[in-house]
Amino acid sequence: MYSYDDKIRAVELYIKLGKRIKATIRHLGFPTKNALKGWYREYERRGDLARGYHRTPKYSTEQQRAAVDHFVQHGRCIEFTRKVLGYPCRCVLRSWIYQQHPDLGQRIVGRSRSAPRTLEAKQAAVIALCTRQGKASAIALDLGVSRETLYNWKDQLLGREAPASMKRKSKSPADPDKAQLEQQLEALRVELRRLQLEHDLLKKANEILKKDLGVNLQLLTNREKTMLVDALRPTHAFRDLLAALGLARSSYFYHRGQIGLGDRHIEIRRTLSELFERNRRCYGYRRMHASLRRMCISLSEKVVRRLMKQENLVAATPKRRRYRSYLGEISPAPENLINRNFRSAAPNQKWVTDITEFQISTTPDAELVNTMLDTAIETVADGSDRPIVHSDRGAHYRWPGWLSRIDGARLISSMSRKACSPDNAACEGFFGRLKNELFYPRSWQSTTIEHFITEVDSYIRWYNQDRIKMSLGSRSPMEYRANLGYAT
Numbered sequence: 001m002y003s004y005d006d007k008i009r010a011v012e013l014y015i016k017l018g019k020r021i022k023a024t025i026r027h028l029g030f031p032t033k034n035a036l037k038g039w040y041r042e043y044e045r046r047g048d049l050a051r052g053y054h055r056t057p058k059y060s061t062e063q064q065r066a067a068v069d070h071f072v073q074h075g076r077c078i079e080f081t082r083k084v085l086g087y088p089c090r091c092v093l094r095s096w097i098y099q100q101h102p103d104l105g106q107r108i109v110g111r112s113r114s115a116p117r118t119l120e121a122k123q124a125a126v127i128a129l130c131t132r133q134g135k136a137s138a139i140a141l142d143l144g145v146s147r148e149t150l151y152n153w154k155d156q157l158l159g160r161e162a163p164a165s166m167k168r169k170s171k172s173p174a175d176p177d178k179a180q181l182e183q184q185l186e187a188l189r190v191e192l193r194r195l196q197l198e199h200d201l202l203k204k205a206n207e208i209l210k211k212d213l214g215v216n217l218q219l220l221t222n223r224e225k226t227m228l229v230d231a232l233r234p235t236h237a238f239r240d241l242l243a244a245l246g247l248a249r250s251s252y253f254y255h256r257g258q259i260g261l262g263d264r265h266i267e268i269r270r271t272l273s274e275l276f277e278r279n280r281r282c283y284g285y286r287r288m289h290a291s292l293r294r295m296c297i298s299l300s301e302k303v304v305r306r307l308m309k310q311e312n313l314v315a316a317t318p319k320r321r322r323y324r325s326y327l328g329e330i331s332p333a334p335e336n337l338i339n340r341n342f343r344s345a346a347p348n349q350k351w352v353t354d355i356t357e358f359q360i361s362t363t364p365d366a367e368l369v370n371t372m373l374d375t376a377i378e379t380v381a382d383g384s385d386r387p388i389v390h391s392d393r394g395a396h397y398r399w400p401g402w403l404s405r406i407d408g409a410r411l412i413s414s415m416s417r418k419a420c421s422p423d424n425a426a427c428e429g430f431f432g433r434l435k436n437e438l439f440y441p442r443s444w445q446s447t448t449i450e451h452f453i454t455e456v457d458s459y460i461r462w463y464n465q466d467r468i469k470m471s472l473g474s475r476s477p478m479e480y481r482a483n484l485g486y487a488t
Contacts, residue, residue, distance in 0.1 A: 002031060004051045006095075010036060011043045029094040059088060064096045071097060073144070080146040117145075122153045129154055197236055197244055204231045218246050226255040268292075268299065269311055276313045279467065280459070282437035284315055290474035316441040331398045337414035338390045342426040347486060348380055353391045354424055356431040358439060358452070369396045370405060377409045390414040392424050434459065 002010075014024045014036060021033050031039075043049055059067075067088070071081045078093055088096075117125075128139050129150055140147045198217075205211040208231060209224050220228075225245040229252055232241055242249060263269075275291050276283060283291065285305040292299055308314070344350045355369065373389075380386065389411050391397040397415070406413050416423030438459045444452060465478045472480040 002035075004049060006030070007039050007049050011039050011049070014040055029098050030091065059092075063087070065100070067093055068096050068100045072101070075144045075146075077146055080140075083146070084141065123157065125150060126154045126157050130158075193240075194244075197232075197240060200232055200236065201228055201241075201244060204228050217244070220245070222247060222251045223255045223259070226252050226259065230256065265303075265307055268297070269307055271295070271297070272304070272307055272313060273311060276308075280437055280462070281313075281441065282315050282433075286470055287468055287474075288313075290468055290470065294468075294474065315437070317436060331403075333393055333398075333418075334413040334415050336390075336417060336423060337388055337412065338423070340423060340425065347481070348387050351376065351387050351389045352424060352427040353389065353397075354427040354431060355394060355396060356435070358435075358444075366396055366399055366401055370401050373402065373405050377405070377411075380409070386410050386412060388412045388414050390416070390424065391427075392416045392421070393418055434463075 010024065010028055010031060013027065014021070017023045017027075019040075021036055024036060025031070025033065039049060067081060067085055070085060071078065071093070074080060074084075078090055081093065082088070082090070125139070125143050125145075128143075129136055132139055136150060137147050140150045143150070201217055202213050202215065205215055205217065205220070205224075205228060206213050208227055209220070211220075217225075217228075225247045228245065229238070229241045229247065241247075242252060271292070272288060275288060279287075279291075285301060285308050288308060289299070289301045289304045292304065338350065338352075342350065342352065353369070353372070386409065389406060391414075393415050396402065403413075421428050434456075438455065447455075464476065466476055468474050468476055469480075475483065
């Protein structure tokens with residue numbers, strides 16, 4: 001709250017300076033721009049300013065005079081005066097100074113501009129700081145400078161590495177052998193502290209981070225190093241911990257703040273685990289990312305991959321055991337009409353077929369492929385175009401039973417080249433995914449044939465109805481067909 005005299009003085013100076021707001025405030029140190037405009041409008045309208053009510057000032061006249069005297073006598077530093085006296089704020093102290101010493105003018109607008117200290121005075125101040133017995137603030141108070149200024153002088157003359165307090169060392173013993181023994185003892189103590197620090201770091205890494213005792217501490221992430229520093233700060237020096245771990249001070253405080261915020265991906269982790277289990281533990285990070293987008297959850301692929309790695313959500317990819325049904329050229333092989341072009345404009349234009357082997361108690365035979373073909377032929381309407389039936393050169397597709405069914409249904413036969421699995425890549429790829437996602441990750445030793453058939457049937461239904469494919473725009477085959485307008 002400004003007094004009536006302050007307001008009148010500000011308005012008159014504002015008019016005298018040609019209504020320049022910044023110049024007026026810079027000269028007086030008060031008030032704000034909007035307050036000065038309001039006072040001027042009231043003065044222009046009424047010819048005077050309202051005196052208002054009188055409020056008892058927060059600080060007495062003696063307190064104001066003491067604060068201003070301290071400012072003048074101790075280097076004219078506002079911040080130093082505030083720290084020593086504990087009052088008032090910058091703006092109020094500045095207004096007191098202008099009221100009692102208007103001749104100071106613009107000298108205290110901004111930084112203090114006291115007379116510079118000589119090099120000899122700075123050296124004496126630094127010596128007093130380094131050899132002190134009490135607090136540094138007491139030395140600064142005696143010299144009439146701030147504590148920060150005193151430490152700045154120390155950094156300029158001695159460097160940041162020099163300690164701020166240097167205790168007087170005891171005199172060296174007269175016996176040179178004793179001095180050498182003391183030096184060796186001190187070296188052993190330093191080495192002991194280093195080994196103890198390393199031991200404690202490895203022990204905490206094993207307890208907190210679940211790392212092996214022989215882990216290389218330098219290979220830990222900065223977040224893990226921060227956790228170790230926080231755990232050992234009560235027993236070891238902060239600087240020694242940072243040096244032993246090779247962790248920058250700024251990195252430590254950054255990761256400490258991040259740890260304090262907590263894990264913001266807790267719900268996402270739970271959602272990823274549910275999606276992974278729901279989809280037979282066979283989704284990689286790309287399809288998991290696509291599934292999250294379908295749920296309107298926006299997250300980058302890199303974050304999804306990192307969270308899946310942290311949660312150990314890894315799809316099994318064991319080595320494949322290749323099955324070969326080729327028994328030699330027992331009949332002329334048809335031409336390869338597909339020629340690796342597995343795309344079609346409509347359903348039932350191209351069929352692909354193959355046989356794969358599971359290590360169970362049944363074996364492939366002609367009846368298996370013949371019944372499969374009979375079931376597929378029943379789905380083709382009479383009079384419609386007959387599809388191309390593409391297969392490899394396995395014996396099951398070259399026996400009379402298969403050939404007679406192909407001719408009877410007026411289907412077009414096509415075969416891959418010999419020992420060239422990419423010619424039937426569409427079917428080979430399906431069997432590969434079937435084994436990687438269903439068969440390999442589980443143990444089937446005590447499984448009956450009926451239960452295994454049920455599991456395969458369930459997988460194929462899930463594959464067609466729910467399993468998304470990136471090549472289909474993150475849709476399942478049934479969803480893709482429905483999107484194209486075909487019956488599912």
